[in-house]
Amino acid sequence: MVIETASAGETQDLGYRIGKSLKPKDVVALFGTLGAGKTTLVQGIARALDIVELVTSPTFVLINEYQGLYPLYHIDLYRLDDLSQIDELGIAEYFTRDGITLIEWAEKMGRMLPRHVKEIKIEYLDDHKRKFITNFDF
Numbered sequence: 616m617v618i619e620t621a622s623a624g625e626t627q628d629l630g631y632r633i634g635k636s637l638k639p640k641d642v643v644a645l646f647g648t649l650g651a652g653k654t655t656l657v658q659g660i661a662r663a664l665d666i667v668e669l670v671t672s673p674t675f676v677l678i679n680e681y682q683g684l685y686p687l688y689h690i691d692l693y694r695l696d697d698l699s700q701i702d703e704l705g706i707a708e709y710f711t712r713d714g715i716t717l718i719e720w721a722e723k724m725g726r727m728l729p730r731h732v733k734e735i736k737i738e739y740l741d742d743h744k745r746k747f748i749t750n751f752d753f
Contacts, residue, residue, distance in 0.1 A: 616749045619740070626652045626745055630659020633735070636753035637663075639685050639713040642729055644721030647737030649693075652745045653719045656735070660717065661687055672719065677704060686714030692723040701727060 620626045637643070637660070645653045654672040661670045666683035673679040673691045681687040688709045695701055701724055709716045710729050721728060738746040 616747075616752055618747045618749075620652075620745050620747070622743050623652070623655050626655045627659035627662065629747060630656040630661075631663045632659075633749075633753050634660035634663025637685075637715050637733075639715065640711070641733060642710050642716045642731065643718070643733045643735060644724070644728055645717060645719045645735050645737065646722050648739055651737040651739045653737060656737070656747075657689055657717050657719070660715075661689075664715070678706075678709075680714075686712065688712070688714055688716045690716065690718045692718065692720040695720075695723060698723075698725060698727060 618629060620629055645656065647653050658670045661681060661683065664683035664685055664687055666681045666687060668681055670681065670689065673689055677691060677694070679689045681689065690706060690709070692701060707727065718724065734750045736748040740746055
């Protein structure tokens with residue numbers, strides 16, 4: 616599926632639509648360059664899960680957990696450089712929990728991503744426009 620948005624608000628609304636389709640144990644891998652809109656999309660997903668906390672990128676803490684309709688595990692791998700660092704975090708444990716796992720910079724996980732992962736590739740088109748390519752329907 617391919618969708619374009621023309622503002623941060625539209626990106627959050629897209630995240631909301633995606634979030635409404637997610638179920639416990641879903642793992643969503645987010646791919647895109649710095650500033651592509653990954654965290655903005657996650658904010659919309661969190662809104663769909665009735666999460667009232669402000670959702671921010673966990674770049675420095677690596678993993679944020681939020682409670683809503685389902686637990687949301689928001690992982691950001693931006694600062695990690697190799698698979699051994701990622702493995703040490705125990706991220707694979709989140710894949711079996713009864714929540715939804717969102718992984719920013721998922722390309723860094725390589726073969727560690729589960730086979731059932733839902734992928735969202737985000738392309739920066741200009742200061743406002745983004746293109747989202749998914750391997751699943753919602």
